Amino acid sequence: MLAAALIAWILIRKRSSSTETETDTATSSAATESGYRRISEADHQIPRRYLDDNAMKVVYRLEDAGHEGYLVGGCIRDLLRGLKPKDFDIATSAHPEEAVELFRRGRLIGRRFKLLHVRFGREVIEVATFRASHDQDEVSRDQARTAETGMILRDNVYGTIEEDALRRDFTVNALYYDVKDHSILDFAGGYDDLKNNRLRMIGDANARYREDPVRMLRAARFAAKLGFDIESETANPIRELAPLMRNVSPARLFDEVLKLLQSGHGEASYRQLQRFGLFQYLFPLADQALESDEFPVETLIVNALCNTDRRLAQGKSVTPAFLFAALLWYPLQQRIRELEPTSDLPPLPLLHEAANQVLGDQVRCTAIPRRFSTPVREIWELQLRLPRRQGKRADQLMEHPRFRAAYDLLLLRENSGEDLGGLSQWWTDYQVANPVNRREMMPSDLDDKPKRKRRRRPRKRPANDQSQSQGE
Template sequence: MRKRYTRSESGRLVESALVFTQEDHHIDTGDLDHDAVKVVRRLQQHGYEAYIVGGAVRDLLLGKHPKDFDVSSSATPTQIRRLFRNSRVIGKRFRLVHILFRDKVLEVSTFRSQEAAGFKNVYGTLEEDVRRRDFTANALFYNPRDNTVIDFVSGLQHIRKRVLRPVIPLDRIFVEDPVRIIRAIKYSVTGGLRLPWLVRRRIHRDRPLLADVPSSRMTEELFKILNSGHAAPIIDHLLRYNALQHLTPRPAELARTNSEYRRKLIARLSLLDAKRRDSGAMERKDLLVSFAADYLLEFGAFDDQKRIPFRDGYFAFKDFLFPVTPANREVEGALREIFRNKGRLLREEPPEDTDADGTSAGGRPRRRRGGRRRGGRVPAARGDGSDPATSGT
């Protein structure tokens, strides 16, 4: 382990961070994304600071195999764009660069200043940027050039203690961005990181702020959860914290008042998690099938109908998801799958000894089969992605 020093305002050298070597952090370089390493090296070769950051470093330290890698650099978006032809600048409130590869998109951000309130484009130094990170587990910087981890906030120690501690003061962290409430719960579940009591209390106090989050961000958060491979435990914890009511109010209220619906929802999501782990990332329509099938077929307005008019099912689906707003074609595609596989979906259920993560006592999800297919054939749906409310379906 080494130490990193910076100069104070008076010009004195002061210790600012710990630098952990391979012998300290034990990150397996074979788990690194080669394109992310190339991006970091090119930026460094042109005189910029650059590191792999965020969830990828956290997951590597937890012994996981991250799929998504983010990079942070001292280069501005314009400078990054000049170095990578296969890139584009996105965002208005806070500009980022997406570097496009055949099978992935790498996100590169510029170090943010502590003066960058909210999402403003005020760039700063590495030392300032770390103070803008949400939790210490996400505030670690990995340098693939010398295989070191730079730690300003005791993040590595907190990961080893399996605790999720905030970097930003508690009275600001969720006020500045309420979506951090959802992410705190998600990180806690997926990383096995304990939420300290003060953080849990702040979540309970600030969760009403989620009501003001734009629907587009809520939509992205829901799909990230459903596609995480840990949807069942995350949704279960969101229900425990009464936070799901601000993400998707209708299923949250139904789960609160109907224990059988809650049980079936978590069981369905456990099956989704097993499929996600076996097959990789899934299409959004397939994620929506798992999230909404039980409501539409058994607990919604059509639970006693053999035939559901497609138009009525569509609007019921949209109402169930509100304020989450997937594309019309994704809702239509999910609805067609639910209608087409109604019998299988009604029979599909994990065994009683399924654990919270969706695995059975033998370690692999199982499925109960049998029974006759119920319900009649439904009218054909449009497949062009148009809104059935205006298409005359």
């Protein structure tokens, strides 16, 4: 039974870790009869002012209605690490249908994993009911469903906080903040793992990855974001089980890609994805292009991710369109090369055809919403137009809504080793030059001079034209 195995695993872990952290346990926490540790506010030292006001309102509302409510997961982990949480999640004993009745601006989402979203302006507080193990006789097929591979298809089996802790993925994510006395409840040794920079799966890693293959991506992401070492028992099964990523929906993988590569630690996440053989299931065309010696593929990928990390550190905005345009730029060039021998299309239509094929292949792995795929095409198209700078073309290109993103990609291409004849430097200088200097910077290619306008011959008026007399 999965629940019994998890409980046995927790007890073994606690016995083995008790000798390592005996002093810390005696001074910073109190063991309870239920087998968890309670870390007091004086010991964990999370300032109350760092707690989200709206999340606290939700917890207090749940408790006033007679339910249990705790801040849980990543927000507690990040606060203990001195980081600012991106969002605050809540775990409660209230079933979704019970909890939604308590909030005027709450709504239920999801079928596989039913959740309550409570909206406060733009902020959304996510509320999840305590989950329990699937191996219970009274559980109906509508509440829980598992595929032959072990992947959980539906997960609406409710239980206690202890059962909920055992169902979570990593120990550092199984920390619950009790608002009644502002203590932290630790059910799986996550507090010590956090202090020791260790990422460890709760239960048997092989089985947990089969339940939800996305946990392999989460392991890579947390290791990159937090700088943690992944415990060997947690890391060893990943490369072997990586093909299970094919069973995850492309829409869900798109969300995971953004978390991995657009959260300020993209370059480190890429290294972890390559370490475990996961990158090929997110960007198969880019992974195949890495084998080519014709283009500086990996250099461009790393430079694009470092550029994204730097912009986020500076508080600047980023867009998935630029990320996908950069990661798929050389796969696009390879596809154009494949189409050229059998196609008589001009360069721009040829690029459009190649773009359709590359994006079509990509969305089978990670879905790209149209609001991002359209800008990707425009960024690629501008790479063909940026070399054409004669006349008014340069000024017209600068007015294009995707010019800045296209210019950034041009910079990255040249900085990655692609020979563009100094084109990116020309555009850098042109943007800061005054109108007089801009005219002097214009290339003087004879082949691209503006054509002389042909004088139109005046139309001869027909002899029987009575247009003048009709209005008189």
